[in-house]
Amino acid sequence: MSKVRKVIQLHCQGKSKLFISKYLSLSRNTVKKYIALYQMLNLSAEAIKQKSDVELEELFVSNKEPELSPKMKKLYAFFPYMERELKKVGVTKLSMWQEYIAKHPDGFKSSQFCEYYKRWGKKVNPVMHMTHKAGDKMFVDYAGKTLEVVDHETGEVKKVQFFVAILGASQYTYAESSPSQKKEDFIASIENALHYFGGVPAAIVPDNLRSAVTKCSRYEPTINETLQDFAEHYETTILPARAYKPRDKSLAEGAVKILYQRIYPIIKEEEFTSIESLNRRIWELLKEHNNKKLTGRPYSRYQSFKEDEQEKLSPLPLTRFEVKQQSFATVMMNGHVLLSKDKHYYSVPFQYIRKKVKLLFTSSTVEIYHKYNRIASHRRNMKPYHYTTEKEHLASTHQFITDWTPQRFIDWAASIDPSVEELICRILEQKQHPEQAYKSCMGVLSFVKKVGKERLTNACKRALEYDISNYRIIQKILENGLDSIEEEHDPSEQMLPEHQNIRGKHYYN
Structure with missing residues (x-):
């Protein structure tokens, strides 16, 4: 205990920890420990001198926590509250000391207050080294x-x-x-x-x-x-x-x-x-x-x-984040671009034909960019070899084609004559996909402007009689004027006269 007394005596004389360590042949950590305990006890050098070796051993060597003075207890009781407050934006140690000293006017000065808080922090949490602000x-x-x-x-x-x-x-x-x-x-x-x-x-x-x-x-x-x-x-x-x-x-x-x-x-x-x-x-x-x-x-x-x-904390957005994947492609001449992963085609404004674009896609959407500008956005469709088209993206001539549907051609033909409607229906039925018959239907119905409804109607009736339904037969009938020839009886339907050269069915028995 004599060394403990000597450490405290030299410390009170203003000697450095390094000097005390060398002078007394003690490790610096031991010197720091004794000085820290002396400061925590808040006793004078005279009070330490008057204590017996047994009392000093209990205070400085035993593992028991030294009993804190009422002043220190108030200080330590304030620290947990202070720690939480320091996490708020704008709160500082100085403002917390001002709050502490307002509650306890006989308390420690600001420098001691900060030093004791630092020691308390290390004791409670040895790795504590920085204060995090709430929500940061x-x-x-x-x-x-x-x-x-x-x-x-x-x-x-x-x-x-x-x-x-x-x-x-x-x-x-x-x-x-x-x-x-x-x-x-x-x-x-x-x-x-x-x-x-x-x-x-x-x-x-x-x-x-x-x-x-x-x-x-x-x-x-x-x-x-x-x-x-x-x-x-x-x-x-x-x-x-x-x-x-x-x-x-x-x-x-x-x-x-x-x-x-x-x-x-x-x-x-x-x-x-x-x-x-x-x-x-x-x-x-x-x-x-x-x-x-x-x-x-x-x-x-x-x-x-x-x-x-x-x-x-800031509020959460209304929707969750979707991971985006990217793909690069060149816009085709028909104003569409291929998403290679799905083998599906999406339209872009026709001005970007032959331009290189970037596709960013999630599980639900496909966005198309050209030079960092988004030029199109679609709902993702995973059907291979199909087209997703927005009419506004196409040139005026292409927009007209997007209006072609089977029902549109049937309604148009019905407005001319039922026989024209029947011919158009047969043309649509003959093709594996309706779009394959659109041009044929368009060609047949366009004859209205050239020859009128009556001739087109007669031409369709004649084609139906021959059980042939396509654009080319209507064209031949109109070019050769066959629509105006009166209907003739089919020779196969005429009865042959009885004569001796007819063998009859019994001949083959």
């Missing part, structure tokens, strides 16, 4: 250890990933199992976390995995294009953690370590046949985790989230 950041990460799902039919064991997201200020945590760390699964997990929290933070902090960052850089990392689109949809920012700087995402890594202790041991003893059933179990245990009180604090993660952070 959400940290995301994958656990190093995977989980397992057993196929019910084959018994095959599949490895699945364990995703964790944590809000910086309240430490409110979300976790789920995910099929992989691929871009689509990574974004889906982040989106599920945002909906679990019920809002969007100002920034999302991921690790430098390929699904988030395509090119690492200490100053300007290149964000994955799809993740960037996701951030724009949710009106937030992606702030990747620096490579080889684990403290940038220490909250996420700390959350993973805690979940290793509270979730993994329980899940490992159970068997799951699907990711859905595994996630339901994870969420049950996660609820218990979020409702447990934080170490050294009188509140839980859930309470802190509800009271301090939830209202600071």
